[in-house]
Amino acid sequence: MTANSWENWSGSVQAQPAQIASPRSEAELAQLVTQHDKVRVTGAGHSFMPLCETDGLLLRLDNLEGEPTIAEDGKSAWAPAGWSLAKLTQWLWDRGYSLPNQGDVNPQSLAGAISTGTHGTGADLGSLATIASGFRLMLADGSVVECSPTGNESLFQAQRLSLGLLGIAITIKIDILPAYHLEEHLEAIPMDALEERWDELAGEYRHVEFWAFPYADTAILKTLQPCDECPSPTKTTDMDEKAFALYCKTVARMPKLTASLQRQIMKQMKSSERRGPAYVIFPSDRNTRFEEMEHQLPRANGFAALRTVIDWIRREKLPVSFPFEYRLVAGDDIWMSPFNNGPCASISMHQYAKMAWRDIFAEAEAIFRDHGGRPHWAKRHTLAFDDVQRLYPKADAFRSACLAADPDGKFANPALAELFQLGDRSS
Incomplete structure (x- = not known):
């Protein structure tokens, strides 16, 4: 076997798997799995945590035979x-x-x-x-x-x-x-007005979210609503990716410009619309590399948490380059889902990949936790085994299921083995 290099989308997680393989059949997949003691699977590498990291076999399944x-x-x-x-x-x-x-x-x-x-x-x-x-x-x-x-x-x-x-x-x-079509609408709105109207907006639109730069007092409100059949739009994104990339490069070189440039961006923000097939309208171009942390909070705590973390950033004059992303997600009954406590406000915090993020994220994480937040598993967090046990009532049932299905921990890399106390945590 020869060593192979792998890294995640942002470049912050690297690994040297013993082998990277793309099986084309289930028989080939089974042969690979049984030949290795440690196995992980990777997709697009959009996790910011070391979920795919391994020194064993790293699998890609995009070429596996079969159709829906x-x-x-x-x-x-x-x-x-x-x-x-x-x-x-x-x-x-x-x-x-x-x-x-x-x-x-x-x-x-x-x-x-x-x-x-x-x-x-x-x-x-x-x-x-x-x-x-x-x-x-x-x-x-x-x-x-x-x-x-x-x-x-x-x-x-x-x-x-x-x-x-x-x-x-x-x-x-x-x-x-x-199949359904969607109409997308973006507009600038003062944060105070947005908070006052939030429940009304959430009830009116199938999808509603906003982005809030920490140094601006207005936010970008985005709504999506089913609409009549229409062709695909010529525009493939909800924002000017080139202009935003230039802004990020500028504040990386001159962090003191962060606040003034964010206020300028919002002053120039213009309303926009797109209409088209749902699968075209949902995704947008996101090519500017970043690190991300996200927490799911009880819906009633969302705005208080966001206000607290923004006040802290302003007080400390921290160069946080990206806007916060604020979404709503329904509750569920999934054992290890951060949404299983009921309806949630989801708050994502990003930082340009070429700027410092670790210490800032660690401080912000404490604020989100104080407001009842539980992190997205694939985005930056510092949960330990005791935290998982405290936050997830079904953690023991999940751990038992893992041990029953994979008693030797073949599919657990060191980070996950430590987090859930599974198998050999030394390799």
């Missing part, structure tokens, strides 16, 4: 777990279907998005993990099992948000909807 199969009633489909959301949503659209919801980027694999609780926005819409109702998994011995609410139930419940710790998802049964 749609149920006769048109309400669900078995989809290849390694397909990107971009590929899957295009395939579904061509056959008259859409996903119930999406986030604002689409290169992630279906399995990666589901197994980390990735989400979009919508007060009545859960994370992508909530649309999964069945899994075909390859276990550590190369065998394949199926799990659902009515078969291998404990395995299914753990697998719904699994971080890849139980096995390798080959296909996933997901909910789908008849």
Whole structure:
């Protein structure tokens, strides 16, 4: 075997796997899995935590044979777990279907998005993990099992948000909807007015979110609403990516300009609209590299947490380059989901990848935790085993399911083995 280099999308997580492989068949996948003591799977590398890090076998499943199969009633489909959301949503659209919801980027694999609780926005819409109702998994011995609410139930419940710790998802049964179109609208709005109108907006629109620069008093409100059938727009993003990249490079060189440039950006903000197929409108271009931390808070605590962290940034004059992203997500009953306490406000904090972020994120994380926040598993956090036990009532059940499915910890890398106290945590 020869060493291979791998890094995540932002470049902050690197690994030297013994082998990187892209199997084309289940037989080839089983052979690879049984030949290695340590195995992880990677998709687009959009995790900011070391979820894919391994010195063993690193698998890519985007070339695995097979296509989705749609149920006769048109309400669900078995989809290849390694397909990107971009590929899957295009395939579904061509056959008259859409996903119930999406986030604002689409290169992630279906399995990666589901197994980390990735989400979009919508007060009545859960994370992508909530649309999964069945899994075909390859276990550590190369065998394949199926799990659902009515078969291998404990395995299914753990697998719904699994971080890849139980096995390798080959296909996933997901909910789908008849294809629909969306109208996107962006506008600048004072933060005070936005907070006052927030519940009204959340009830009026299927999707509502906003971005708030820490040094500006206005925010960018974004709404998405189903609309009549229309062609795809010529514009593929909700923002001027080139202008934002230039701004980031400027504040990286001259951090003292951060506050004034953010206020200037918001003064120049103009309203805009796009209309088109849902799978085209949901994602936008996000090419400026960043680090990200995200917390899910009880919905009632969202604005207080955001105000507190912004006040702290202003008081300390910290050069936080990106705006905060504020979304709504419905509650769920998934064991390891940060949304299983009920409806949540989701607050994402970003920093340009070429600027310092570790100390800033650590301080902000404490603020979010004080407001009842639980972190997104794939984004920067400092949770330890005791934190997981305290925050997740079903943590012991999840750990037991992991040990039952993979007693030797083949699918647990050192970071995850330590976090959940699984297998050998030394390699």
